[in-house]
Amino acid sequence: MDRLETTHLVRRLQLLQRRLCEMANDIGSLTDPEIVAVSEEADHxxxxxxxxxxxxxxxxxxxxxSGLAGLTAPQLTEEVG
Structure with a gap:
């Protein structure tokens, strides 16, 4: 797994979660189209x-x-491929 990609996705998800909480507090309706859109983005x-x-x-x-337990995913792909 690409750690940088995972870290980026986790941070983005955390930001969306904060945004959802703020929007829910401001708007007051979880069915508001803006909240639903942000929630769907978080789901993705x-x-x-x-x-x-x-x-x-x-x-x-x-x-x-394969007995290659010490390799990372990209190394494993090269080794197996």
């Missing part, structure tokens, strides 16, 4: 993070099977 980020973590788990599993 969560899905991206889950996919990245799933890929990391697959790389680790492949590394264990």
């Amino acid at each position: 980020l969560i899905i991206q993070l889950q996919r990245l973590r799933k890929e990391e788990a697959e790389y680790r599993r492949l590394a264990e099977i």
Whole structure:
């Protein structure tokens, strides 16, 4: 998993969560279209993070099977590929 990408996604998600809280306090309705749009954006980020973590788990599993447990995901891809 690309740690920089993961860190970026997590920070962006945290910002969206703060924004959602502020908007909910200001607007007062969780069904407001603006709040729904921000919530959907947060959902997409969560899905991206889950996919990245799933890929990391697959790389680790492949590394264990291949005896390459010390390699990172990109190294493993080069080694296996």
